[in-house]
Amino acid sequence: MTTATVSKEVTYLEAISQALDEEMSRDERVFLMGEDIGIYGGAFRITEGFLQKFGEWRVLDTPLSESGFVGAAIGAAMMGLRPVVEMQFADFISCAFDQITEVAAKNHYRWGAAVPLVIRAPFGGGVHGGPFHSECPEGWFFHSPGLKIVAPSTPYDAKGLLISAIRDPNPVLYFEHKFLYRRIKAALPEGDWVVPIGKADVKRTGSDISVITYGAMVHVALEAAEVLAKDGIELEVMDLRSLMPLDKEAIFESVCKTSKAIVLHEDNKTGGVGAEIAALLSEECFNHLDGPILRVAAPDTPVPFSTPLEEYFLPKATDVVAAAKKLAAY
Amino acid sequence: MDLATVANDVKRSDLLQMYYYLRLTRALEDRITNLYRQGRIVGGVYTSHGMEAIAVGYASALEPDDVVAPFHRDMGAFLIRGFTPGEIIAQYLGKRTGPTKGKDGNVHMGDLKRGMIGFVSHLADNMPVAAGAALAFKIRGESRVAFAGTGDGGTSRGDFHEAMNFAAARKLPVVYFCTNNQYAYSTPLRYQMAITDVVDRAKAYGMPGEIVDGNDVAAVYVASKRAIAKARAGEGPTFLEFKTMRMHGHSEHDAAKYVPRELIDEWKAKDPILKAEQLLKRLGHGDESYFLEVGERTKKEIEAGTEFAEESPLPEGKEVLEGVFATEEESRQ
Numbered sequence: 001m002t003t004a005t006v007s008k009e010v011t012y013l014e015a016i017s018q019a020l021d022e023e024m025s026r027d028e029r030v031f032l033m034g035e036d037i038g039i040y041g042g043a044f045r046i047t048e049g050f051l052q053k054f055g056e057w058r059v060l061d062t063p064l065s066e067s068g069f070v071g072a073a074i075g076a077a078m079m080g081l082r083p084v085v086e087m088q089f090a091d092f093i094s095c096a097f098d099q100i101t102e103v104a105a106k107n108h109y110r111w112g113a114a115v116p117l118v119i120r121a122p123f124g125g126g127v128h129g130g131p132f133h134s135e136c137p138e139g140w141f142f143h144s145p146g147l148k149i150v151a152p153s154t155p156y157d158a159k160g161l162l163i164s165a166i167r168d169p170n171p172v173l174y175f176e177h178k179f180l181y182r183r184i185k186a187a188l189p190e191g192d193w194v195v196p197i198g199k200a201d202v203k204r205t206g207s208d209i210s211v212i213t214y215g216a217m218v219h220v221a222l223e224a225a226e227v228l229a230k231d232g233i234e235l236e237v238m239d240l241r242s243l244m245p246l247d248k249e250a251i252f253e254s255v256c257k258t259s260k261a262i263v264l265h266e267d268n269k270t271g272g273v274g275a276e277i278a279a280l281l282s283e284e285c286f287n288h289l290d291g292p293i294l295r296v297a298a299p300d301t302p303v304p305f306s307t308p309l310e311e312y313f314l315p316k317a318t319d320v321v322a323a324a325k326k327l328a329a330y
Numbered sequence: 331m332d333l334a335t336v337a338n339d340v341k342r343s344d345l346l347q348m349y350y351y352l353r354l355t356r357a358l359e360d361r362i363t364n365l366y367r368q369g370r371i372v373g374g375v376y377t378s379h380g381m382e383a384i385a386v387g388y389a390s391a392l393e394p395d396d397v398v399a400p401f402h403r404d405m406g407a408f409l410i411r412g413f414t415p416g417e418i419i420a421q422y423l424g425k426r427t428g429p430t431k432g433k434d435g436n437v438h439m440g441d442l443k444r445g446m447i448g449f450v451s452h453l454a455d456n457m458p459v460a461a462g463a464a465l466a467f468k469i470r471g472e473s474r475v476a477f478a479g480t481g482d483g484g485t486s487r488g489d490f491h492e493a494m495n496f497a498a499a500r501k502l503p504v505v506y507f508c509t510n511n512q513y514a515y516s517t518p519l520r521y522q523m524a525i526t527d528v529v530d531r532a533k534a535y536g537m538p539g540e541i542v543d544g545n546d547v548a549a550v551y552v553a554s555k556r557a558i559a560k561a562r563a564g565e566g567p568t569f570l571e572f573k574t575m576r577m578h579g580h581s582e583h584d585a586a587k588y589v590p591r592e593l594i595d596e597w598k599a600k601d602p603i604l605k606a607e608q609l610l611k612r613l614g615h616g617d618e619s620y621f622l623e624v625g626e627r628t629k630k631e632i633e634a635g636t637e638f639a640e641e642s643p644l645p646e647g648k649e650v651l652e653g654v655f656a657t658e659e660e661s662r663q
Contacts, residue, residue, distance in 0.1 A: 031469065057468070057469050058469070060465075060500075062496065063492070063495055063496055063499060065492040065495065065496060067458065067488060067489055067492055068458045068461070068489065068492025068493055068495070068496050069458070069492075069496065070458075071455065071456075071457070071458025071459045071461070071462060071489060071492070071493065072458050072459070072461045072462030072465055072493075072496060073462055074458075074459050074462055075447075075458070075459035075460055075461060075462025075463040075464075075465070075466065075476070076462040076463065076465050076466040076469075077462075078442060078447070078459075078462075078463065079397075079462075079463050079466035079467070080466065081466045081469065081470075083462075098452055098455065098489075099455065099458070099489075102450060102452055102455060103450055103455055103456075103459060107448060108653060108654070108655065108656045108660075109433055109653045109654050110430055110433050110434045110438065110440075110448055111429060111430050111433070111434065111438075111439060111440040111441065111448035112430075112441075112442075112653070112660075113440065113442050113447075113448060114656035114660050115656075116656075145654050146654055146655070148655075169655075169656040169657065169658055169660060170655050170656050
């Protein structure tokens, strides 16, 4: 924290809103596009009042047209503006997949055109959204060179990472977790501060097992850590915050210290970010490992609707506790 | 286009310049085709052979500050906006001196400083991108226009629809065009859509449209100028359908045996260079000796360009790792 002055407590959602408001006030190049973000203020009310404050050419209600408005944002970004587009739900990002992976991600590499674009994508389950309003699509983009990907877990990181994303000269996918929107609060410092992209954060230090995670699962890991501490097992909870670039040094440092690793994510298990982290650990930290690298993740199914199905689907603290106990036996 | 209209709407110097660029485009692409046949260019080679009037016509109608998101058969636009034959041949040869430094090949090149948006193979992808460029001009109150197009096949894609719809709804300063060359690779227009005039698509977006003879450089120029002026005046987008015929295969490896011979013969008589020469003669702007002189001049430029490109270095393998992300300094430019 760069300053001692602290604001009143804000939710994760309000932190996102603050970041947008402050960046739009600071830099006239920043503008917003998306479905229902203007007149209605956004499906989650993140841009409530923005239309009145910034006008209809900085808060654009778009047609129902994800590929079209992401493409348009790419064009505006190349002309020197700083667009922030909102996917109403991260699930709908599939409609814009081509624009993101083929145009935004490759333009600079191919012909030197920077695309300073932010795509906000409310993702994740636990909100009874069913198969089309709960997805964690970050894995699709993790595999596409040229994109940066962040996924904050706290109001502080949500605000600081969004400001960094807006100021970054590259396309940044900003995955904000819907489950956290109104469930967590924190007092934030005043003034101009950022959370750098590419830096992980240890949310709890511990000596026995490293849990490497991001998004809402950070809170699941912290809950598991409380339970396990009573049994004398100390988890170190590493919040990646950025998936691309990945803070490999921080991951290796933690796992070299604890010698045991659990990778935890809400995305489906197969081919997810966790698989890449497990592979990296076996390549780089093999001599330090005292047990297998375990993955705790959602099963390989779409996100289901009915409450018992969704509860079964989402990774829980009990799953992390079980994995940690298995690993502790090594 | 009738003589009186051309004499009235197109300056002599502009017509002569367009004729020069028609010849330069033809000479450049003929050279590129030869280099491909010799095995010195690898990969795809997609030419505008027999369709040069479209890019030459529209690019001549634009102002330097405007931006273009070209179709992949728009070589003339690159030349008019300052790409040299040397750097273009270097691009095809995969040399470091090409606009993409070997990162991409053939017509997949661009340069924001010269207002050329890099072509993307996924046809129509750059149509929403051009809408966004136009949106930036509108937000900043600039008097600039975006000009973007695709082929008849590309108009079947969703991004074509999304771009046309958004641009029309927000009255953006963009001009869209379709190069209707009657074939998308091997698929004839009748399997692409149930309509015969692509321009009919524009009606659904509330966008004015116009059919233009794509082999008549003066007609392309005049129609483009009109649409550009409208866009610049804040009157919103226009859709231009340039009717033409693809005279070579989709790429140079493709003998295009699926195209009836008679169709090719019919369109050979409408060759854009031939048409331009007939026009210049009728207007008294040029004769055979002038045409020969321009031919010699463009040939020399292509020779010099080929020499430059062939002498240019190839990139080193490890350069593959450069440029995935932009730096802060670049984005401030």
